Amino acid sequence: DMHGNAVALSGRDCSTQRRFQKIFEEGPPSIVPKDTFTQMERAAQRLTQNLGYIGAGTVEYLFNAAENKFYFLELNPRLQVEHPVTEELTNVNLPATQLQVLMGIPLSNIPQIRNFYGKAPEDTTSSIDFMQDAYVYPQKHVIAARITAENPDDGFKPTSGKIERIKFQSSVSCWGYFSVGANGGIHEYADSQFGHIFAHGTTRE
DSSP, X not given: OTTSOOXXXXXXXXXXXXXXXXXXXXXXXXXXXXXXXXXXXXXXXXXXXXXXXXXXXXXXXXXXTTTTEEEEEEEEOSOOTTHHHHHHHHOOOHHHHHHHHHTTOXXXXXXXXXXXXXXXXXXXXXXXXXXXXXXXXXXXXXXXXXXEOEEGGGTTEEOOEEOOOOOOOOOSSEEEEESSOTTOEEOTTSOSEEEEEEEEESSOO
């Protein structure tokens, strides 16, 4: 925020990729031990603080499970299309929080952030040390799947064409959105992704 604070809002695992493009993204990361994941979060917080970064962003790492080591990859200075995974895990509205931060409101004064750290609604004044205090670990697992136009008979290369039918019924635990409707189509110069499905449950299974 504008006061030098940085909060890590859990994390996501995007290991399942094809041609360096994400297929699934899920959280919290189940392959990383919790103590190592905490180190990753703290490193991300220190990075953004040292940069004087203000706003939402995603710090990405490569994780070597065999050695239990992680390596910095990049900082994406924006919201990503998978941000609903983080929102479902943390109950923090990221666009709204970003706006409040840019209005000059300290992170520790934002109600959803305080709730993420287990603060009672009536507690509006107690301090939060984001580098020391632990948040309430998510009691659920969330998975996002990208819906893309690809040709499985041609190495899953992106393809274009008409969409004859889309039928998807969202529920409380599974919802999706699509950028085209029935009788629409994917243009040959457009991105092959035209939808996203998000699902959550009490466990990864």
